[in-house]
Amino acid sequence: MVTQLIEVVKTSKFMLENGSLSKENYALREVFVNPAHVVCLREDKAYKKLLSEDELIDDLDENQSFTRVYLNRGHAGIELTVVGEPSSVQEKLGLATQKQLLRG
Numbered sequence: 001m002v003t004q005l006i007e008v009v010k011t012s013k014f015m016l017e018n019g020s021l022s023k024e025n026y027a028l029r030e031v032f033v034n035p036a037h038v039v040c041l042r043e044d045k046a047y048k049k050l051l052s053e054d055e056l057i058d059d060l061d062e063n064q065s066f067t068r069v070y071l072n073r074g075h076a077g078i079e080l081t082v083v084g085e086p087s088s089v090q091e092k093l094g095l096a097t098q099k100q101l102l103r104g
Helices: 047-051 084-090
Strands: 003-012 023-032 040-042 067-075 076-083
Touching: 003 084, 023 084, 040 084, 047 067, 067 084
Parallel strands: none
Antiparallel strands: 003 023, 003 076, 040 067, 067 076
């Protein structure tokens, strides 16, 4: 089973006439993640800072949080930045911790 999340992606950089690069552009897109391949979830404060500086997508609420999702892909991994705080992403992926009673 896969779960739909909303990923924040860099779309492009533009070259200015003086040869320097302008600000990066960002967009949102759907991504489908297999929860069995998720290794780690971490708050992504860099994107939160970009949002507060109005350098991210205009339509997002300024109180929005972002989560970096680390996926296992054999000996290499993939990192995605998705919209939402880590606890809500964890819940959406069905990775909520369950308490178990250990046999003694």
